[in-house]
Amino acid sequence: MALGSGSLEVPANKKLCGMVNRLAFLCAGRAANHVGLGRLFLACCTRRKYAAPAREAIRVRGLSECSEVVVSNKATISQCVSNLAVTQGDARAFSTSEGSVSWRAYDEAANELARALVHLGVGVGDRVGVLLPDGPGVHVAFLAIERAGAVIVGAGARSGVKELVHLFGLTQCTVLISAAEHQGLGAVALRAELAEADVSLTLHLIVDSESGRQSEPLSETAGMDEEDAAARRHDPDDIWLLNSTSGTTGMPKCVVHDQSRWFVFHDFAVEAGQLDQNDVFMSVVPAPFGFGIWTAHVTPVLLGVPTVLMTGFDADAALDLIEQHRVTVLAAVSTQFIMMLNSAKIDSCDLSSLRVLFTGGEAVPRDRASVFEEKTGAKVLQFYGSNEVGAVSRTTLDDSSDRRWTTAGRVIKEMKVRLFDEQGADVTHTGRGQPGCLGPTLSQGYYGDPQANAKLYRDDGWMMLGDIVTIDDEGYLTVVGRTDDFIIRGGKNISAAAVEEQVGTHPRVAHVGVVAMPDPVFGERVCAFVELDGRSALDLNTLCAYLREHGTSKEYLPEHLVVLDALPRAAGGKIAKAELCSHVAALSNKLDSATCTQGKD
Template identity: 50%
Template sequence: MSAGGLDTVGSPAFADEDAALFRAAGWWSDATLSDAVCRNAEFAPDRRAYVDHLGTSLSWREFDHAASNLAQQLAGIGVRRGDRIAVWHGDSAAIHVLFVAIERCGAVVVGIGARAGTREVAAILRNSQPKILISDPERGPTAAQAAGEASVSTLIVDGGPGALRFNVRTQPRALEGDAQLGPDDVFLINSTSGTTGLPKCVVHTQNRWHYFHQKAVANGSLTPDDVFLPVIPTPFGFGIWTSHTTPIYLGATAVIMRRFTARGACEAIARHGVTVLCCVSTQLTMLMADPACREHDLSSLRVVFAGGEALPYRPAAEFEELTGAKILQFYGSNETGLLSATTLDDPRERRLRTGGRIVPEMAVRLFDGDRDVTETGRGQPACRGPATSLGYLGGADHDTLFTADGWMRMGDLCEVDADGYLTVTGRTSDFILRGGKNISATQVEDTVATHPAIAVAAAVAMPDPVFGEKVCVYAELVDSQTIDLPGLVDHLLALGVSKELLPERLVVVDELPRSSGGKVAKGALREDIRTRMEADHEHS
């Protein structure tokens, strides 16, 4: 593991016996993504590889040629095996060509979300210390500012993906024979999509995503004939396997949007005959609430992969009835990969109300602190297995991410039933402490989302001088519907919802703030409610 050991990342690599086991079981491979691109170019040269919002349509032959051409340009400017190359680029076909080109040079991609701010970008650059930062023209001036703060040089890549060029003259150079990365080498460093603070950098090998890819193929019966619409930003974990690794390993077609909107997604599904939609749960909730899903023909959809947060059952079931697709939820993270997943064979109740069955080879345990409480069926999940990352760059927050004996933690609290199905009951840090009582924000959100006027809900703690904290709910509404707090409370009481889960303030917004990874940015909501309460106090 030349690029994945302790000296490079400061996190524990897999033991040799684990790697041998994973290979023997077929979970890990000796082939790389670059190898898969070459194979696709040979056996399906004219099949569409990537289609994007810019009008680009690349066959696998064209993709392979473009990646080799760009790799030679990178070699010509001095990129060598082991270098780190930061990429801050909008989602398009070009970014996937660029990722494979960097791999062919033996370099490591430092992936930065397209919507990141300069403060976040500069922090990632300081942490990862790349040789250069490559951006697109849209981010060029901002990239130069962020790179300057981190003392990193910049390049801009422009032009159609078939003829990508940098904004400096280069003399293409043939690649060295042993330059290309191996499947166990670090090929990607990306960031957490946290809602507060500065991001941490997560270290990835290709084989962890090859394993994840195999589970997705088995659970969703995926084939090279599928057409993917991944709407999660490319550098993040969910975005990596849905837009990069699985389409490339399969040799399938991926349709790339610049930025998710419900209407844009519906238009793309109808236009391209999309069969596999990949999105975080909040995006699917927005899609289900938008009239566009009834204005376009979505009957080509066969499977929807959703993760990140729990889905509201009623609209999810209605979406399945409308489209004929089956929604598959899975549970995991950028750091751990998947711990549980649903399949096409699971009944709807299981698919829409749980995160699926525990994956046996991920060896999931439940903890209370460092105490193993697996037998109770309730606790904080942690795992060891073929889908896990190498941890955080430089060993950052090692004691937070790992238990004392080396199990990689999730930040959630879960229950696992007798049949092995996992349900998230809340985050370790996502509780509202009201008068000494822990109230799960997830449970509040699930109950509030049963109201037909509410498309997406987010519950946060609202400071209170008497109880310490009270329950505040932020909500996006369905189309032109309206709702007030008394009406919402009456609805919940009529359902028999526990009074401790009732919201005590309702804030209706046009759009909830979201992190660069697509999840609701609860840190921004907590700050907003504090600001609102201070303003209320000044005017009282």
């Protein structure tokens, strides 16, 4: 396996092989020190004790398209798609405003791209970046990378050049699949900016974001024989995906995923929403991140049902698509379903097909959830968890409306949730504390970040979340606070420290402090307080234009700017965030909401 620092001989025992490969992969990325390895190994061993519901064995085609093989209930996403291409090839896999893609077309496009990757020298374990807008194409790319035996590096379509440099540099990614243009940069210009920051791509494939097919396909690509295809075939426990998540300092961290954790998450979701083969999914959340992974790439495939996708979210268009495709299961963050409620079309579109809305990423506003249920007839459900941990608790169709609207649901027993105080003592019996888990949906931690892993894992292997929660006598969990400095905007965790780092690069900014400003639609928005260096004034438009010009991702653009003569300081000299929050409370009703759209939406 091409890990960037040596190869690994494959043991005969497949389960042991999976764990050893994961640990070797993480070591190659300097993800763990001696202590971290012990924590990761304990977590890997413990989470495999989960017994997934049995799935029927399925018959799939080999990538060479010359034979069929029988696989067990440990089939991967790739193998499941191949099976669907045989058993229901003409049925819809994806639908968009542009048309539909069948399971057969999905399978063939992924095979074509996989063969191109292999033909051009992509090896087993190589990291392949994917930078595509949401749509069928991103899923074709994910599937092709899996079939080539490589590892997906998922970059959000809103990522700026700085974030791409960080992500691709950290993961040692030298191959990229993208559309012809990214945020106004053509392919040549994008490669040049990456190269200027010492991220040199050896291979860059341009694909159509709708079909996933190459804009200029190779005239000939050699197929893989069965031996080669088998050698490249992923096991569900193998490293499959690296994606970014917001950190409390600097650039985002990178989370390591296998497919097994998402198969377990799927099982939890099926139970919660009573999902079956009659459902039609619509996922309007970004594909490279956890919520988008299970609602667009995993669960619809395991159920064999179609998924409606949008390249960019628009409330009116989303409502039209729900009506047109008779969507039954919608996946959207709270901000998105609130925008749907605010649309004039909410009362004119026929939404009677909807039965479940899965939401999450932020607190679900009770009043808006009740209105959504009243207008659509759908039940609003949520999972509480994180990209790192997976699922911790969930609401289900069996829960009362009061429980669904005011709590994050019952703790999932398989996740073995404990509560800890600030000193690390187990205070589960008190019903209040910072949650930690040791269950089957845990990720494999952070890639290339031993300090972050030391904070993420306890010495006993429990993986921690950054919230303070309460758990009542019936097992219902409620989030009551945070331990990390995040702004949750539209379900996206935005690191205040990361925004401060970007804003602080402006030559007129001497000091900066970033806090959340309450917002009725997005939950919170990014508010930057700055102290200038004594030169000319600075306004929000000028600041955001500067940041965009220098490659800052949209998520890290401030939406409010407050200039102070001097930022308040705590006794130790640090910026007093509590005072800034109080200042925000006084300002929130005065600031013009028109200043909240600086290129983010």
